[in-house]
Amino acid sequence: MDDKRRLILDQALALVDEHGLAAMSMRAVAERVGLTSMALYPYVGGKDALLDGLVDLLHIELGAACAQFDVDPPAVEWQHRLRALGRAVRGLAHAHPGAFPLLLNRPAAAASASWLTAALRGVLHDAGVGPQDVPRLARMICAFLLGYGTGEVTGGLPAAAAADPSSEFDADLDDLVGMVEVAVLR
Known part of the structure; x- marks a missing residue:
């Protein structure tokens, strides 16, 4: 897993741990890693792919x-x-x-x-x-x-x-x- 993808997934998991799954959005994860929502897509795809990445993590x-x-x-x-x-x-x-x-x-x-x-x-x-x-x-x-x-x-x-x-x-x-x-x- 590449470092940027891992950072994004780690932050998405931390967000879910802190606020629950309903609070996880591409925008919320992007804010945590200092990117725009669109900048996440090359690393984690859309929200479904992000959720699949959490399963992998x-x-x-x-x-x-x-x-x-x-x-x-x-x-x-x-x-x-x-x-x-x-x-x-x-x-x-x-x-x-x-x-x-x-x-x-x-x-x-x-x-x-x-x-x-x-x-x-x-x-x-x-x-x-x-x-x-x-x-x-x-x-x-x-x-x-x-x-x-x-x-x-x-x-x-x-x-x-x-x-x-x-x-x-x-x-x-x-x-x-x-x-x-x-x-x-x-």
Whole structure:
């Protein structure tokens, strides 16, 4: 990603973080980077392309967050990697609550979600899930993680039964690990 495009996307994401997605316009982003609205087009296209760029930026942040949780090294047990991936997705939702729902709502999210899908497929493969079940389970876990994060930050989920929502989420991650373990035994 070129430096100017990255600066524009970073500022667009900061704008959404501060004021919500409805406040993001080409004019508002241009003001933040000291350009005219028209000067943004060569770098990010129109508003739809700018939103797609935010999806890409969120995936870049997710990849960086997962690196600090040791998700990538194959030497780390798959259970730890799955839990770390889940926590990273939830952390991204809380870091960018206004933009995070774009991961479910933008058509470009499917294409740029290949990093998340690949990470989940790697975890499932390392767990010993049969190749015929990996795509299905990866989709199911991806849907859970993105849906949970979106529901949590938008208020679309019922309130957590536990006093600490993080402990409830960790219990859900334990259930995902158990589901994968059952899939391996089949």
